[in-house]
Amino acid sequence: MNKKPTIRDVAKYAKVSPATVSYVLNGVNKVSEDTKTRVLEAIETLNYYPDFTAVSLSKKKSNIIGIMLPITEDSPAVFKNNLYYNEFVSGVEMVARNHKFDTMITGVSSPEEARLWVKKRNLDGVIFLGKFPQNLFAEMTKLDIPIVLIDTYEEYTSFFQNVKIDDEYGGYLAGKHLIELGHKNIAFVSTSLELSPVDSKRFTGFKKALQQAGVKLKSEFIYEALDISFEKGIQLGEQILTESKPITGIVVVSDILAIGMIKAFQENKKLVPEHYSVVGFDDLSISKYMTPSLTTVRQDIFQKGKSAAELLIHSFEAPDAEQHTIELPVQLVVRGSTRRI
Amino acid sequence: MNKKPTIRDVAKYAKVSPATVSYVLNGVNKVSEDTKTRVLEAIETLNYYPDFTAVSLSKKKSNIIGIMLPITEDSPAVFKNNLYYNEFVSGVEMVARNHKFDTMITGVSSPEEARLWVKKRNLDGVIFLGKFPQNLFAEMTKLDIPIVLIDTYEEYTSFFQNVKIDDEYGGYLAGKHLIELGHKNIAFVSTSLELSPVDSKRFTGFKKALQQAGVKLKSEFIYEALDISFEKGIQLGEQILTESKPITGIVVVSDILAIGMIKAFQENKKLVPEHYSVVGFDDLSISKYMTPSLTTVRQDIFQKGKSAAELLIHSFEAPDAEQHTIELPVQLVVRGSTRRI
DNA sequence: ACTTAAATTGCAAGCGTTTTATAATCAAAT
DNA sequence: ATTTGATTATAAAACGCTTGCAATTTAAGT
Secondary structure, eight states, X not given: OOOOOOHHHHXXXXXXXXXXXXXXXXXXXXXXXXXXXHHHHHHHHHTOOOOHHHHHHHHTOOSEEEEEEEXXXXXXXXXXXXXXXXXXXXXXXXXXXXXXXXXXXXXXXXXXXXXXXXXXXXXXXXXXXXXXXXXXXXXHTTOOSOEEEESOOSGGGGGSEEEEEOHHHHHHHXXXXXXXXXXXXXXXXESOXXXXXXXXXXXXXXXXXXXXXXXXXXXXXXXXXXXXXXXXXXXXXXXXXXXXXXXXXXXXXXXXXXXXXXXXXXXTTOOTTTXXXXXXXXXXXXXXXXXXXXXXXXXXXXXXXXXXXXXXXXHHHSTTSOOOEEEEOOXXXXXXXXXXX | OOOOOOHHHHHHHHTSOHHHHHHXXXXXXXXXXXXXXXXXXXXXXXXXXXXXXHHHHHHTOOSEEEEEEEOBTXXXXXXXXXXXXXXXXXXXXXXXXXXXXXXXXXXXXXXXXXXXXXXXXXXXXXXXXXXXXXXHHHHHTTOOSOXXXXXXXXXXXXXXXXXXXXXXXXXXXXXXXXXXXXXXXXXXXXXXXXXXXXXXXXXHHHHHHHHHTTOOOOGXXXXXXXXXXXXXXXXXXXXXXXXXXXXXXXXXXXXXXXXXXXXXXXXXXXXXXXXXXXXXXEOOTTGGGSSSOOEEEEOOHHHHHHHHHHHHHHHHXXXXXXXXXXXXXXXXXXXXXXXXX
């Protein structure tokens, strides 16, 4: 196996200096057409390609985009319970690849760890996906690379790039849908209104829909799951069943929770949508195939990933551009889990 | 923002040479306890941490594990239609992180691209997940790093490390289950018996179960989807409905296909398991929550990822160890989509 | 032909580590 | 005290690239 050629080999072959080769490689407009073609030929025949680690060291840029995901001691796996993170990552990876960037993913459990990771690897930019503690973002302001936050409404939002969806409108759509179907006693299920700004936005929209229609919101119809998982959904469903409040419609901030709840209902012989109309949020790829198929507020998570990567790459090219936030649309998808009453 | 300290800064502070610092960093047993603590102190107070790109360049190792996923022109997203790749990636990332490795993912569309990626980034090892053309593996034999293949039965298997599941036994379990429930007319749905060695193994097991019970296999009960997606499942389901063969049980090599098929049945007023008993394969996290909940052959994909990473890391430490293949167990999970007839 | 300015190219010093070969130090043994 | 042999420490050369600056070539203007 003959050694991988270096820039020097190319230089020698093309009878120029390594610097010149570097210039043509980087498109620095300083080299004559003549020698350029000569260098290109040398590169071709020697099968040369630059060593990224060397480039990284020299340029102090890695051509790597990092995706950070939160992990904790009791949940040390990055995609745990997050059925849809893969779509997001796909989006990032795709646009990154199209721009010659590589994608690195890692779970982080502390702000220091996160900062060190960026520094050690000379990451060009990083995307934060998921819920992180405030102080993580504080720590990140120490970094001088572009950072994009996903679905964040925190204090530090304005320091970074953002991509999110129109959560409030999503909540509004869900509420309005049930109201239009004649529901008056509508429950709202979030993870936590206080801890999750996203949920709180959706709740705001939801309230707006009720208000607009003159439907009263009952505080005892508000539930918090504190967590997203099928199991939590089941628990919540069971809780609602035992309480037997006069609820007819339920808006849930996550398809995963909604699916769990519906399962709980079905196991207890309460049918959806006959007994409860439920509308989820996200429109996971599976939601359409549930029985009943899930009425839900759709967001395009793949697009979210693409937008995040695009924002990042755009920041590389225009480092001094101001902070941007992209807001992706949401859309109500009416299917089988809701009905007119 | 004060500059990130280099090994030289540490050396100066501790009044030793950079080489010495490097030695204590790498645990090379050549430095006295005395100076070692002095260096460690310097590292501590200066908040030093090594720059991985520099280390990579010097050692010609990156401390990065690559995960390669196949992409094509009409499917340029790495996780497209692969609801469970995220679990796998989680497993890899977790053990990688525990061993101080980083994880990089990329979609590859050609063998050269794959080889270049490894070389350019000085990847320490790579994991291939998904279906790749033969010549990809041929190209990879040119590489001198550990490689692990997932679910591969190809010719090149013996050149690399492998992790797979006991596909044949899985197929056997599925077939046996339906037979024990009294089914005689059992269909088998694969992606492609010829193109997918995995499916073909499962089919072998399935046939064995039939044979063992003296049940005849009807060739017109064999279906090929050529692809894995909910939509394909629906198509197949509709096809089976229109054909109206006397099928009562169906073994499907993928939960995704099974879910699609069941949907098609339900939309056409054929109930599962009343009309058809169907058993899937994989046990996706969602399968339990379908209606009916899916009987399926469970495999632990998270564990698969962990095993792959462990195998890789083990190879780093014992580079001359011979080729290993880890075979993970499968397990029948009986739920609501099958019934006795 | 002779300057002068502009366009190309090359030199060499980084980038932050590791590692080989060499030198310095120290303890024990004459 | 000297020699010897370990034991520790250092200098300096990589690793493969980029880039500021200087040197060279080319072109343009008198």
